[in-house]
Amino acid sequence: MRIGHGYDVHRLVAGRKLILGGVDVPYTKGLLGHSDADVLLHALSDAILGAIGEGDIGKHFPDTDPAYKGADSLKLLRHVMALADAKGYRIGNVDVTVVAQRPKLAGYIPQMRVNIARTLSCDEERVNVKATTTEELGFAGRGEGIASYAVALLENKR
Numbered sequence: 001m002r003i004g005h006g007y008d009v010h011r012l013v014a015g016r017k018l019i020l021g022g023v024d025v026p027y028t029k030g031l032l033g034h035s036d037a038d039v040l041l042h043a044l045s046d047a048i049l050g051a052i053g054e055g056d057i058g059k060h061f062p063d064t065d066p067a068y069k070g071a072d073s074l075k076l077l078r079h080v081m082a083l084a085d086a087k088g089y090r091i092g093n094v095d096v097t098v099v100a101q102r103p104k105l106a107g108y109i110p111q112m113r114v115n116i117a118r119t120l121s122c123d124e125e126r127v128n129v130k131a132t133t134t135e136e137l138g139f140a141g142r143g144e145g146i147a148s149y150a151v152a153l154l155e156n157k158r
């Protein structure tokens with residue numbers, strides 16, 4: 001059994017889509033990044049890479065590589081899961097917290113769980129996603145950005 005942790009932050013700006021957990025969330029701003037800037041999936045990808053001792057997403061998908069410009073982070077997560085699979089691991093469970101003052105995310109979380117479970121080839125029951133504000137404190141509270149934390153527990157396939 002292996003455990004990993006991930007953390008990521010992206011800045012909120014006008015003129016970008018807000019993609020979280022592979023869901024296009026309607027909002028006046030979106031997250032800035034080289035890829036689609038899906039901060040939730042980046043933290044989760046880093047948690048899985050951490051669990052298998054494979055560094056982080058910057059190592060596997062450099063933000064200097066044009067191949068990842070506008071990349072769908074579900075595809076990056078799929079690649080990360082393939083690395084874990086090749087090393088003999090499957091998902092035990094994953095748990096993600098998104099830190100966002102706005103927008104309200106609760107209504108989009110069921111679809112995020114579906115997207116993540118499909119990509120990780122596991123039951124939805126093994127995927128938990130939650131959201132919290134910071135009571136208007138700090139960068140997330142001021143709406144300057146969104147942060148995400150994730151932990152992943154991986155089991156040996158046999």
Ligand SMILES: Nc1ccn([C@@H]2O[C@H](COP(=O)(O)O)[C@@H](O)[C@H]2O)c(=O)n1
Pocket residue numbers: 099100101102103104105106107131132133134135
């Ligand atoms: N962006 C967010 C933040 C929070 N929620 C939901 O609201 C609940 C209360 O949040 P607090 O930060 O005030 O504790 C939280 O447990 C989430 O269910 C949300 O949907 N979207």
Ligand SMILES: C[C@@]1(CO)OP(=O)(O)OP(=O)(O)OC[C@H]1O
Pocket residue numbers: 008032033034035036037038042057058059060061062063064065068069071
């Ligand atoms: C996802 C990648 C892909 O180039 O780019 P960004 O969207 O900028 O995301 P970040 O978490 O800052 O860095 C990791 C990169 O691998």
